[in-house]
Amino acid sequence: MPKKNQGGIEITEAGVRKILSKIKHPEITKHDVVTLGMIPEIQVEADRIGVKLAFPFPEVPIAEQLRAQVRNALQGALKGVRIDVETTQMAPRQRASFTAMARGERPSSASRENVAQVLAVMSGKGGVGKSSIAGLLASSLRRRGLRIGILDADITGPSIPKIFGIHQAPIAGPQGIKPVPSSTGIEVMSINLLLPDEDQPVVWRGPLIAKAIEQFWKDIAWSQLDFLIIDLPPGTSDAALTVMQSLPLDGIVLVTSPQDLAGMVVRKAANMAKRLGIKLLGVVENMSHVVCPECETKIEIFGSSQAEATAERIGTRLLGRMPLALNLSTLCDRGEIEQFHSEVLDSLTDEVLAGVDSNEEPSA
Amino acid sequence: MPKKNQGGIEITEAGVRKILSKIKHPEITKHDVVTLGMIPEIQVEADRIGVKLAFPFPEVPIAEQLRAQVRNALQGALKGVRIDVETTQMAPRQRASFTAMARGERPSSASRENVAQVLAVMSGKGGVGKSSIAGLLASSLRRRGLRIGILDADITGPSIPKIFGIHQAPIAGPQGIKPVPSSTGIEVMSINLLLPDEDQPVVWRGPLIAKAIEQFWKDIAWSQLDFLIIDLPPGTSDAALTVMQSLPLDGIVLVTSPQDLAGMVVRKAANMAKRLGIKLLGVVENMSHVVCPECETKIEIFGSSQAEATAERIGTRLLGRMPLALNLSTLCDRGEIEQFHSEVLDSLTDEVLAGVDSNEEPSA
Numbered sequence: 148m149p150k151k152n153q154g155g156i157e158i159t160e161a162g163v164r165k166i167l168s169k170i171k172h173p174e175i176t177k178h179d180v181v182t183l184g185m186i187p188e189i190q191v192e193a194d195r196i197g198v199k200l201a202f203p204f205p206e207v208p209i210a211e212q213l214r215a216q217v218r219n220a221l222q223g224a225l226k227g228v229r230i231d232v233e234t235t236q237m238a239p240r241q242r243a244s245f246t247a248m249a250r251g252e253r254p255s256s257a258s259r260e261n262v263a264q265v266l267a268v269m270s271g272k273g274g275v276g277k278s279s280i281a282g283l284l285a286s287s288l289r290r291r292g293l294r295i296g297i298l299d300a301d302i303t304g305p306s307i308p309k310i311f312g313i314h315q316a317p318i319a320g321p322q323g324i325k326p327v328p329s330s331t332g333i334e335v336m337s338i339n340l341l342l343p344d345e346d347q348p349v350v351w352r353g354p355l356i357a358k359a360i361e362q363f364w365k366d367i368a369w370s371q372l373d374f375l376i377i378d379l380p381p382g383t384s385d386a387a388l389t390v391m392q393s394l395p396l397d398g399i400v401l402v403t404s405p406q407d408l409a410g411m412v413v414r415k416a417a418n419m420a421k422r423l424g425i426k427l428l429g430v431v432e433n434m435s436h437v438v439c440p441e442c443e444t445k446i447e448i449f450g451s452s453q454a455e456a457t458a459e460r461i462g463t464r465l466l467g468r469m470p471l472a473l474n475l476s477t478l479c480d481r482g483e484i485e486q487f488h489s490e491v492l493d494s495l496t497d498e499v500l501a502g503v504d505s506n507e508e509p510s511a
Numbered sequence: 512m513p514k515k516n517q518g519g520i521e522i523t524e525a526g527v528r529k530i531l532s533k534i535k536h537p538e539i540t541k542h543d544v545v546t547l548g549m550i551p552e553i554q555v556e557a558d559r560i561g562v563k564l565a566f567p568f569p570e571v572p573i574a575e576q577l578r579a580q581v582r583n584a585l586q587g588a589l590k591g592v593r594i595d596v597e598t599t600q601m602a603p604r605q606r607a608s609f610t611a612m613a614r615g616e617r618p619s620s621a622s623r624e625n626v627a628q629v630l631a632v633m634s635g636k637g638g639v640g641k642s643s644i645a646g647l648l649a650s651s652l653r654r655r656g657l658r659i660g661i662l663d664a665d666i667t668g669p670s671i672p673k674i675f676g677i678h679q680a681p682i683a684g685p686q687g688i689k690p691v692p693s694s695t696g697i698e699v700m701s702i703n704l705l706l707p708d709e710d711q712p713v714v715w716r717g718p719l720i721a722k723a724i725e726q727f728w729k730d731i732a733w734s735q736l737d738f739l740i741i742d743l744p745p746g747t748s749d750a751a752l753t754v755m756q757s758l759p760l761d762g763i764v765l766v767t768s769p770q771d772l773a774g775m776v777v778r779k780a781a782n783m784a785k786r787l788g789i790k791l792l793g794v795v796e797n798m799s800h801v802v803c804p805e806c807e808t809k810i811e812i813f814g815s816s817q818a819e820a821t822a823e824r825i826g827t828r829l830l831g832r833m834p835l836a837l838n839l840s841t842l843c844d845r846g847e848i849e850q851f852h853s854e855v856l857d858s859l860t861d862e863v864l865a866g867v868d869s870n871e872e873p874s875a
Contacts, residue, residue, distance in 0.1 A: 271712070272668055273745040274638005274768075303746035304635055304776045348635070348747040348779035350786070353717020356748060381637040381745050382667035383712040384720060404638075407844035412668045415712035422714070442806040450840045476814045480771035 158225060160189045163196060166224045170216050173209055175249045180217070183248055184241045195229040196221060202234060203242040204424040210234055236424050239265070239395035246392045259364075261371045262296070264397045264503060266428070267390055271416030273381035275404040276433035278306035279479060280469070281378040284400070286485040287496040289331050293373040296326060298363050299337030300390055301380035302356045303349050308339045312482020316340055322368035331485045336367050353385035360389045381412075383419045391423045398428040398503055400466065403457055405435060405449040410457045417461040428502035429466035430458040431495060437471040464502070467495035522589060524553045527560060530588045534580050537573055539613045544581070547612055548605045559593040560585060566598060567606040568788040574598055600788050603629070603759035610756045623728070625735045626660070628761045628867060630792070631754055635780030637745035639768040640797035642670035643843060644833070645742040648764070650849040651860040653695050657737040660690060662727050663701030664754055665744035666720045667713050672703045676846020680704055686732035695849045700731050717749035724753045745776075747783045755787045762792040762867060764830065767821055769799060769813040774821040781825040792866035793830035794822040795859060801835040828866070831859035 168181040180186060180200070190197035200217055202210055214232050221230045237245060244254035268281040281297060289295045299307035308314065311329045317340055318325055326334035338359060339345050351359075369375065377394070380386045390396060399420050403413040413430070420427055432454035436447045448471065458465040469491055478487050532545040544550060544564070554561035564581055566574055578596050585594045601609060608618035632645040645661060653659045663671035672678065675693045681704055682689055690698035702723060703709050715723075733739065741758070744750045754760060763784050767777040777794070784791055796818035800811045812835065822829040833855050842851050 272638065274636065274640075276638075278772075303748050304637065304779070306772050306776070309772050309775060345775055346778040346782060348783040348786075350747050350752060350783050352749050352752060353720075357716075383714050384667050384749070385716050388714060388716060406840055408642075408670050408673050411673060411709055412670070414710040415668070418710055419712040419714050422712075437801065437810060437812055439803040439806060439808055439810060441808040442803060444803055444805040446801060446803060446810075446837070448801055448812065448835055448837065448840070450844055471812055473810070473812065476770055476812070480814055 158191055158196065158228065160191055163189050163191065163198065163221065166220055167198070167217060170213075170220055173212065177251065178248055180213070183245055184237065184254075185213075185245070187235070187237075187241065194227075195231065196225065197231045197233065200232055200234050201237045201241065202424075203237050203245045204422065205236060206422065239397050239425075242424065243393060243395040259369065262369055262375045263373050265375045265377065265395055266398050266400060266499070266503070267300075267377040267379050267396055267425075268400045268402060269379040269387060269416050269420070270381060270402040270409075270413055271383060271419075272403070272409045272412035273304075275402050275409050275413075276469075277381075277402045278310060278378050279475065279484070280400065280402050280431055280433060281376050282307065282310050282479075282484045283469075283487060283492055284496060284499060285333050285374075285376045286331065286487070287492050288374055288376075288500075289333050289485070291496070294371060296334035296369050296372045296375045297336070298360075298367075298375060298377045299335070299339070300360050300363070300377050300386050302338050302351065302359050302386065304380060305337045305339040307335060307378055308337045309345070309482060310479040310484040311335055313340065314345075317367075320368055323366050325368050329485060333485070334370060334372070336363050336369075356385045357389040360386060361393055364394050383415055387416070387419065391420065391425055396425050398426045400428050400499060401430045401461070401463070402433055403430055403454060404433055405447065405452045405454070407450070407453060409449075410453050410460075413457060414461060417463070427461065427463040428499055429464035430454060430461065431466050432457075432468040434471040435468040437473065440473065464498070466498040466502070467491055469495070522555055522560065522592070524555055527553050527555065527562065527585065530584055531562070531581060534577075534584055537576065541615065542612055544577070547609055548601065548618070549577075549609070551599070551601075551605065558591075559595065560589065561595045561597065564596055564598050565601045565605060566788075567601050567609045568786065569600060570786065603761050603789075606788065607757060607759040623733065626733055626739045627737050629739045629741065629759055630762050630764060630863070630867070631664075631741040631743050631760055631789075632764045632766060633743040633751060633780050633784070634745060634766040634773075634777055635747060635783075636767070636773045636776035637668075639766050639773050639777075640833075641745075641766050642674060642742050643839065643848070644764070644766050644795055644797060645740050646671065646674050646843075646848045647833075647851060647856055648860060648863060649697050649738075649740045650695065650851070651856050652738055652740075652864075653697050653849070655860070658735060660698035660733050660736045660739045661700070662724075662731075662739060662741045663699070663703070664724050664727070664741050664750050666702050666715065666723050666750065668744060669701045669703040671699060671742055672701045673709070673846060674843040674848040675699055677704065678709075681731075684732055687730050689732050693849060697849070698734060698736070700727050700733075720749045721753040724750060725757055728758050747779060751780070751783065755784065755789055760789050762790040764792050764863060765794045765825070765827070766797055767794055767818060768797055769811065769816045769818070771814070771817060773813075774817050774824075777821060778825060781827070791825065791827040792863055793828035794818060794825065795830050796821075796832040798835040799832040801837065804837065828862070830862040830866070831855055833859070
């Protein structure tokens, strides 16, 4: 309802937006807070105006300063009205658009209407089976009839094409380069599909790696997808940072192994995600044990499980514990990961879907 | 022997050097080829001058151009004398000095007289046990009475302090920050020793990572060492590139696992090393199998060994196959890696030492 304040000016949502559009972001001086998507909600009531001020990350140093600016601008223009400014956190797509604009890019490049949800599989630590878990999760979601893509963000150590048995180069279509479909119809994109020889190293420093990942997101003609799964390389450097900052990530699945060492590095990854405001869907413990094919002894090859403790310490859920299945390495080496089934995988998939559907706020 | 050529000018090694010092490197225009260390040898004979022209890497696009320039400069100044210009590859310290000068830094910063040999443990692939192998090799060399340091170049996923049970921060001495000694006296330097909390992520893009590694080499007060072992992170990006370009690396130990997938990524790493002119000491296959503690069945958890084939395909030697020892994870988690002994480790250490002593040229 349009209202008039004491000064006689009619107050509308559009009017509030106009006042706020004069406030520049102190660090991104080219844009105002409205254009940057920082005002997701305006409520105009009888004697009160409520504004939500959204930030991309949980801890933003200028948050209080900007909040005061918003309040003062409204209070100055609309005397006698109560002004409530509530700070909140941006949704994934807003966050990605914000980051794009902060870098002077067009915000549209950050969002893709045809990809419903973007999930990343991350660990921090190498070799705990991120790519296997990403591949298994994709295969399992696909078996449930969902439309799935995998973006292999491990530019210097790409594993995804091999475990899916994909060797052909992608072809260019009118909408851009098309990802290569797997045998069950999962769309796959990886740097290794673009190399003349899979043994060729990609000796690139960070900025080029970041660029390649952004192009895999923006310039690849992904079909209509229910989920795009991103396989991140180890570490908390360029690849992870680019995916977390520039892509509208809806959640992260953390992969760990029973080793104490893996737990420590995974906690680093979790802390990075929290700092950047990304939702943690939970932790998967991989290679929990192996079962002796002769005597069926359960051998804890990397020591006893620490997954519950790791999940608790991070403040997230344990999504599942995957044993090291002897046939999985073989299937992966043969490019037939999609043929792997297990009850643990089914339940892991349920847990991930449940986590995605929950409306929990990102953990702070 | 000083000689005179047809023009009557006395030809000496210093004279040849003076002529060549007028030739600038076409891409590093600030320096001439003599200052850049590209002329390691000059032979003055009766009617022949032999010059070695050294390049940092095996495949340098301007090699032929520069060779012709060297020959023409000498031929022009010294008529009637046969000029032989042989191209060769720089030794590790020359290479590191060259790279430093190419970047406009002082060459002295690249070499350290007190560190006799620098070895890197690399894989390309994560989680195949680079840090374990680096730690085991260091421990084993130390048991043989050698003076050893470990530089943990895995900035975003540092494992070395944990497996050596080191938690105290390094202290500053008059020569710079001192690495922390392990229980058997191995000097250790890692980013994790500098963090207030080991769970804290290091969210740095590539250039900062490269900078940190260079500082760990140049600015840390390493004692007199027989070997400095560098534990590289997975991948062929900033960390590996910086270590290979800026440090006088005497050789690389490649670590792989029986998975075909690991083999592919390790071949990428090997190709990177070859391209940058670094000597490959050989391949270690880690986690070859596990022995069931109940029935002693040998279980090939990651499929059957491909190490021989991988080594052959890379054109290097197989240094050893380490089984996954169930007590090693426990020792690593307890920070007691130095207490691990095995015959395979002893023989692996022999092989590495033999590789270092051999005067083979870097494989091309």
